[in-house]
Each structure stands twice: as structure tokens, then as C-alpha cells.
Amino acid sequence: MQKAVSITPTQIACSSCNLREFCLPADFTEAEFRQLETLTGIKRAYRRGDYLYRSGSKFESLYAIRTGFFKTQVLHEDGREQVTGFQMPGEIIGLDAISTDIHTCDAVALEDSEICELPFNRLEELSRILPTLQRHLHKIMSREIVRDQGIMLLLGSMRAEERLAAFLLNLSQRFAARGYSPSAFRLRMTRQEIGSYLGLKLETVSRTLSYFQENRLIEVSNKSIELLDMPRLLRLVGQQPNAPL
Amino acid sequence: MQKAVSITPTQIACSSCNLREFCLPADFTEAEFRQLETLTGIKRAYRRGDYLYRSGSKFESLYAIRTGFFKTQVLHEDGREQVTGFQMPGEIIGLDAISTDIHTCDAVALEDSEICELPFNRLEELSRILPTLQRHLHKIMSREIVRDQGIMLLLGSMRAEERLAAFLLNLSQRFAARGYSPSAFRLRMTRQEIGSYLGLKLETVSRTLSYFQENRLIEVSNKSIELLDMPRLLRLVGQQPNAPL
DNA sequence: AATTACGTTTGATATAGGTCAAAATACATG
DNA sequence: CATGTATTTTGACCTATATCAAACGTAATT
Secondary structure, eight states: OOSOOOOOHHHHTTGGGTOHHHHTTOOOOHHHHHHHHTTOOOEEEEOTTOEEEOTTSBOOEEEEEEESOEEEEEEOTTSOEEEEEEEOTTOEEOGGGGTTSBOOSEEEESSSEEEEEEEHHHHHHHHHHOHHHHHHHHHHHHHHHHHHHHHHHHHHHOOHHHHHHHHHHHHHHHHHHTTSOSSEEEOOSOHHHHHHHHTOOHHHHHHHHHHHHHTTSEEEETTEEEESOHHHHHHHHTSOTTOOO | OOSOOOOOHHHHTTGGGTOHHHHTTOOOOHHHHHHHHHHOOOEEEEOTTOEEEOTTSBOOEEEEEEESOEEEEEEOTTSOEEEEEEEOTTOEEOGGGGTTSBOOSEEEESSSEEEEEEEHHHHHHHHHHOHHHHHHHHHHHHHHHHHHHHHHHHHHHOOHHHHHHHHHHHHHHHHHHTTSOSSEEEOOSOHHHHHHHHTOOHHHHHHHHHHHHHTTSEEEETTEEEESOHHHHHHHHTSOTTOOO
């Protein structure tokens, strides 16, 4: 993460928290902003491997990622784990816990990170006063539902190559939205974690990446990825079940 | 669907819409109820196969299912489809569309059904006035996110038998919550649709059901299912990857 | 009641991805 | 810097599930 995002007027007020998701298309008035600022509360730093919260812990706040990278995972009693997402700056985590006031997944820092805690009660109060904020909160939750549907489609009906291509393109697009290169980036997660997210074994992830490289679709070197042929990657994702590379 | 759900005082006010999800633990005052009732708007009937909404159509309302059964599905450009859920009375559909004001999936009636349309603007207005309703709406959306995480776990790390056992137990539990038998019910969907939902081919669904039957876990006859051995089904779900039946 | 369309079951066979294992590489720690 | 630990790659082999195909039921339609 080197380059900063261009800050539009509407983003200044909460740029301290990098609340991309909250700030995006919001058209708050000056007065509303001041209220919003009372919300953007405690900031915290996390080291790689630290848990932001654990499954089972009490829900108090949503968290906006300022810098760094997180993963969320649900654990099955028998020890199997499923990575449910990778989150980057500007994204909000903790939405699952609203349902029961108990977190239903773990959130773990994949690198040293800073987050901004958003006490949920405060957020609800404010969103009763600020319809724009209310709408925004709803959109964020709905977006998460849509994202999950996309993952179901991926897990339920794509083969390994498509899953991996979709994964890389998704990261690419999210980096681009943050002002970073869409075609060259560093993976923050292990092959194992990618595999868990995509419903594949780590060996399959590794093999498929190698295969993409042989075919000049990407260039991989450990965690460094370069997307060499986006059009072909895109075609791969929207393809018939057994289309050739 | 033959037996009605027992109606608690808090459920009377909106029982006309069977808004189980909204009514569950809500402790509204008399006055609040009257306001809520202004919301529960248009009721509509759908025939089997009818679309409640389609992917791409404009978002106006959430829908509460009063009677009947629906499925939601997302379509991939190449024609592949993924069933993302089966919904029964008292459940709310349409949450995905809040994100962009456009529906991102289709909702199709699996049998003749009645729904109750909840204009979303009205719902947002009301939930600014009624914190209980606001909280409730948030919980419903969050619950959907949690449900989706569960499906990711299922699709990403369970094998066919576990998926199907989890599916049957989930239906069982939801029927039970509505006052119907948890152990004998009729599937409203085809093997094909079950397969799509579980990331399996219809033949695999059929074979696995037959296998369960041979092992006296269930009794299947076309769409009629009877769960004969819930404890064993439960054990099957929470089991090591390759545990024996 | 006969006809047709649709859904389900079952079998035989193929294959994508899993499993197991070993070597190679990167990364962290004293 | 050296040493140990974790991650990644690659190979050989295996298995769960997909695919293809045919027969069988069931439910709508004439």
C-alpha cells in the first residue's frame, strides 16, 4: 500500500478513518458531517496474526479498516475452517454479528493493520437522524449479501481455473478502486487461505497458478502477482464450463 | 402447509402478513403497532413458476412470504444458474437489491404463494421512528449474511453427504419453527434445484438420497421425505471429512 | 384413458481435483 | 548469519463426483 486515494470533498470529513464505504456517494451537509465525526471513534493497531474479534465474542462495534488486510473465517466444530472473505482498507467488517449480538466468525489481520471502531449503537442512533447514513448502512449490508451470492455462484458452479481467475480479477478491481495497480500486487494470504476461500486445496491453487503462468496469463513469484492478460482472464471467468484456455 | 403457527400477542398485529421475521422478539407498544400496520401493504398471489422479481428489475420493495415457497437464483452470463436459497413463509426476500436499487437475483414461486409487499422507502421512514423496527431490519439483514456464510462453509468444505444432510436438517428445523413436522415434509423443489443450491449435480443428489434411504437415515418417495434418524444425520454433518456412515 | 413432457433413478465410465510425499524456497528467530 | 519452521511447488496416484445414457415414474394435457 503506497499510494493514497484521491480525496473528494465528501470524503474529507471521515478520511481519518478511510471510511470509503461510508463516504462513497454520500452527500452530507456541513452540519451532518460534524455529527458523523462524533462517531468515528477509537482507532487501533493490529499486528499480523492478531484477532480483531473471535467467533463467539460479544458484538459491540463494526470495524472500518484504515490500513492493512484482514481475513474472516468460520470454524466448523471438527476443525475445518472456511475463509469467508479478505478485507482491505475502506471495507467494513463485523456485520454478521448484528444478527445475534455475537460474532459468528473470526477476523484476523493478515498484515499489520489499523482499524477504526464504530460503536454500533451510536451508528444506529445517528442513522435515525441522518437518513443518508441510514441508507448507506443498508447499502453496505446489502452489498455484503450480494458479495456472498457471488461467492456461492463461484463455489457452487465454477471449476478451479474460473474460481482462481475470478479471485484475481476481484482483487485487481478492488486494488484499482483504491488507486493501486490493478495488474501488479502482492497477495497477503497463503495458498492455503486462498484455497479455503475458493473451496480448493492449496496444491490445486498452486498448480493452477503455475498453469496460468505457463499460459502467459499471469506472472507469479511467491506472493507477487502480475496479471499479464486481463482480457483472457475475464473470458475465462465468463466461459462455458469446459472452454479451453 | 396445513397447520397455523401459534399466534402470540405481539404477532397479532402483523399476522395478516405472517411477518415472522419482523415480529419475532419485538416488543412494540400499541401505538407503534398501528404505525407498523400502515406499512404492511399490498398483498399479492403468485402461481407456481411465477417470478416475484427478476435480476435487473428495479427495486421498490421487500417481500414477506405469507404462504408458499420460493427459490432465489443468480444467473451467470453463460447460462449456468446457482440457486442461492429456498424461502418459506415468514421470511423476507429482496434484501440483495438495496445495494444498487436493482435486483441481483430472480425470485421464483415453487408453488402457489402469497406475498406481502413492503415498500422499502416506507420501511426506512418507519424504522427512523421505531428503533425496535430499525434494529429488527438490521438483524434480518445480518441474519442473511450469517446464513450465506453457512452456505459458503457447506459449499467450500463439505462433501456431498454432509451437504445433503445439512440441507435436510435445515429444512426440518425451519418447518418445526413454523409448527409443522420436523421429520416429515414435502420437498417443493426438484433434485436439479437442490443440486444447484448444494453445488452438486442432480444425479448425485438422487444417489445420495437413495444411499441415505438404504442406510435407514431417511425414507424418500419422490418429493416426500421422512427423517428417520436425526441424531445420525446430525452426526454426519459435524463429522470428520471422511467419517463412515 | 392415452399421450406427452418432465422429473427421477440407476448404471457404466471419465475426470477434476484431492491426497500423500518429497524437494525447493522463503521467512522468522536466536 | 545460521538454523529451524513454514510455505510453495511438483509429481504420482486415487477417489468423489461429474458425465453420458437408458429406463422408469409421475403428473399434466388432450
